[in-house]
Amino acid sequence: xxxxxxxxxxxxxQEAETVTLSCTxxxxxxxxxxxxxxxPPSRQMILVIRQEAYKQQNATENRFSVNFQKAAKSFxxxxxxxxxxxxxxxxxxxxxxxxxxxxLTFGKGTKLSVIP
Amino acid sequence: xxxxxxxxxxxxxxxxxxxxxxxxxxxxDLSVYWYQQSLDQGLQFLIQYYNGEERxxxxxxxxxxxxxxxxxHSELNLSSLELGDSALYFCASSAALSGxxxxxxxxxxxxxxxx
Numbered sequence: 435x436x437x438x439x440x441x442x443x444x445x446x447x448q449e450a451e452t453v454t455l456s457c458t459x460x461x462x463x464x465x466x467x468x469x470x471x472x473x474p475p476s477r478q479m480i481l482v483i484r485q486e487a488y489k490q491q492n493a494t495e496n497r498f499s500v501n502f503q504k505a506a507k508s509f510x511x512x513x514x515x516x517x518x519x520x521x522x523x524x525x526x527x528x529x530x531x532x533x534x535x536x537x538l539t540f541g542k543g544t545k546l547s548v549i550p
Numbered sequence: 551x552x553x554x555x556x557x558x559x560x561x562x563x564x565x566x567x568x569x570x571x572x573x574x575x576x577x578x579d580l581s582v583y584w585y586q587q588s589l590d591q592g593l594q595f596l597i598q599y600y601n602g603e604e605r606x607x608x609x610x611x612x613x614x615x616x617x618x619x620x621x622x623h624s625e626l627n628l629s630s631l632e633l634g635d636s637a638l639y640f641c642a643s644s645a646a647l648s649g650x651x652x653x654x655x656x657x658x659x660x661x662x663x664x665x
Contacts, residue, residue, distance in 0.1 A: 477638060478552075479656035525593060535606035536644070537583060538654065540593040 436461045436528050440541035447516045448549050454501075455511045455544050457526030466530035468502070468509045469538065474522040482524070485509065513546075521548045553577065554643050554657035562663045568629040571660045575622055575643030581605070582624040583644070583654060584616060588637035599624055631664045638662075 437460045447453035459468065470482040485493045485502050492500050497517075501510045513520055526541040553576035563569055575582050584596040586609075595608035599618035610616075613631075618624045628635060638661050642654040 477659055477661075479640060479642075481653060484653070535598050535600075536654070537595040537598055537606055537608060538585070538593075539595070542592050 436463070436466070436530065436539040438526050438528050438539055438541040440526050440544050442544045443542070444545045444547070446547040446549055447513075449516055449518060451516055452512060452514045453516055453546065455513075455524050455526075455546065457509045457511070457541060459507050459509060459526070459528050461507075461528060461530065463530040466528055467536070468500075469527040469529070470498070470500070470509075470511045471525045471527060471540075472520075472522045473525065473543075474519075479525075483511065516548045518548050518550060520546060522546060552655040552657065554641060554655050556639075556641050556657035556660050558660060559658065560661045560663075562665065563631060564665055565631055565633060567631050567664075568627065569631065569662065571626040571628070571639055571641075571662070573624045573626070573641030573643075573657060575624070575641075576655055579643035579645050579655070580622065581644045582618055582622070583642040584610075584624070584626050585640040585642065586637045587640060587659070588634075590634070591637075593640075596626070628662070633664050636662055636664045 439458045466487045468485045472480045483495045497514045499512045523543045525543045527538040529536045555574045557572045580601045583598045587593045596610040598606040616626045638659045640659045641657045644654045
């Protein structure tokens, strides 16, 4: 079984500043994937960034980047130049190919508020 | 717009009733996942179908069942509803079973309220 832990229930950041959201996970699998999803007030789940565990290079998508520490089982999300539209719940998630299914295991989420 | 549609958007019903939630995946996607988001349990995986067949089960109650039809749309049936079943139910679809290309695209969800 996989578990995902997000230890920061709520965070806030000033507009244009940088913020880092923490995530740790536990898995016995070798081939797995990690994700950050954003859920704005509209409740839509939006994929922000993903990381294949076999890749050492940290994933980057525009202002979003991750710090993937495989040995420590840590997967943090850094948001640079924070914008008001970044205000949302952020969920860390993991998946592995168990019998061909990539069901996602989610953390409890971090509520991020960007302050003008 | 993810291309995944879910109906209805909102559903209000009473305890003991039965409801059906519907999901239409993105065109060409064969795999459908159902997730439940509640205040108590957070986001959790319920069940997955692939091309009409059940592929994986998560924390799905025996009162809940699902199916995927030949046109690939899926329905989640919830029966003998309890107050604790109130939640946002998401459907997500992906192209195939394996590989990182298979990002899951989420629908807008169905908000179920059991009174």
